[in-house]
Amino acid sequence: MSNTQPDRIYLDELHVGQRFSSRSHVIDEVQIKAFAAQFDPQPFHLDAAAATHTLFKGLAASGWHTAAITMRLNVESGLPFAGGLIGAGGEIGWPAPTRPGDSLHVESEVVEIIPSRSKPDRGIAVVVSRTINQHGEVVQILKAKLVVARKPVEEMTPWN
Amino acid sequence: MSNTQPDRIYLDELHVGQRFSSRSHVIDEVQIKAFAAQFDPQPFHLDAAAATHTLFKGLAASGWHTAAITMRLNVESGLPFAGGLIGAGGEIGWPAPTRPGDSLHVESEVVEIIPSRSKPDRGIAVVVSRTINQHGEVVQILKAKLVVARKPVEEMTPWN
Numbered sequence: 023m024s025n026t027q028p029d030r031i032y033l034d035e036l037h038v039g040q041r042f043s044s045r046s047h048v049i050d051e052v053q054i055k056a057f058a059a060q061f062d063p064q065p066f067h068l069d070a071a072a073a074t075h076t077l078f079k080g081l082a083a084s085g086w087h088t089a090a091i092t093m094r095l096n097v098e099s100g101l102p103f104a105g106g107l108i109g110a111g112g113e114i115g116w117p118a119p120t121r122p123g124d125s126l127h128v129e130s131e132v133v134e135i136i137p138s139r140s141k142p143d144r145g146i147a148v149v150v151s152r153t154i155n156q157h158g159e160v161v162q163i164l165k166a167k168l169v170v171a172r173k174p175v176e177e178m179t180p181w182n
Numbered sequence: 183m184s185n186t187q188p189d190r191i192y193l194d195e196l197h198v199g200q201r202f203s204s205r206s207h208v209i210d211e212v213q214i215k216a217f218a219a220q221f222d223p224q225p226f227h228l229d230a231a232a233a234t235h236t237l238f239k240g241l242a243a244s245g246w247h248t249a250a251i252t253m254r255l256n257v258e259s260g261l262p263f264a265g266g267l268i269g270a271g272g273e274i275g276w277p278a279p280t281r282p283g284d285s286l287h288v289e290s291e292v293v294e295i296i297p298s299r300s301k302p303d304r305g306i307a308v309v310v311s312r313t314i315n316q317h318g319e320v321v322q323i324l325k326a327k328l329v330v331a332r333k334p335v336e337e338m339t340p341w342n
Binding site for chain 1: 217220221222223224225236237238244245246249250251253254257258265266267268269270271272273274275276294301323329
């Protein structure tokens with residue numbers, strides 16, 4: 023976390039209520055089945071016909087697939103935080119399934135900023151990220167505790 | 183959720199304090215980089231040399247990769263729940279990084295059982311799953327709300 027990244031935002035530059043929005047990603051049946059085969063091999067993620075007889079009533083992406091896509095979108099275009107996106111943990115929910123053909127984007131909001139007491143070079147930003155489909159439905163809500171770098175001292179004025 | 187699965191456990195057969203343990207999975211550098219390239223393309227997940235200068239002080243798996251492996255282990259060998267493993271949401275934390283060469287397994291415990299009031303065929307089991315490496319370190323704690331099927335009426339005795 024010692025390298026400066028001029029185009030990135032430090033903890034000191036964040037404020038509660040600040041919002042970020044990512045680009046979109048279109049998920050298809052091939053992606054859903056490939057992720058499921060590797061990490062979540064259950065009928066409702068692997069087989070459209072079998073999925074109709076399950077709680078999902080049709081093929082749906084693994085919630086962890088939606089989480090992984092959300093991470094990709096936030097890393098590449100959603101949250102330009104200094105030091106990268108490092109999650110300490112959080113709360114996650116999937117209020118609606120992700121379906122083949124869905125176009126997902128992420129809307130995030132900073133809800134809390136907590137400088138570290140013991141480590142002066144970093145702090146925690148609590149960020150709520152909503153993953154939203156093309157119908158405006160929220161398919162995932164993630165309230166994440168992210169470790170964000172503070173502005174290096176050499177970038178501050180000497181009397182700070 | 184209408185099909186019966188004789189070798190699977192229904193909500194009615196679970197009890198608080200019940201424990202389950204999964205088989206192990208060995209994660210290597212190839213897997214870590216492949217997941218990161220697709221879903222979490224950051225230096226500390228992609229490049230061992232670059233990772234030494236980051237908070238992780240060496241290559242580490244994406245937390246979402248650890249979550250995905252945990253799901254695979256629980257689906258295949260950890261939690262034999264009727265209707266499959268369907269998460270409504272939960273809390274997740276990564277107290278230690280997952281490293282190349284780690285052998286991970288999952289130890290789970292049922293902490294709460296909540297029959298649905300509106301849907302008599304299902305309920306929620308709250309399950310804490312700890313993902314543990316070969317040194318006994320917990321690399322992930324997941325407290326998940328899982329939708330579990332109730333025992334179909336036709337399997338009960340007529341006077342129940």
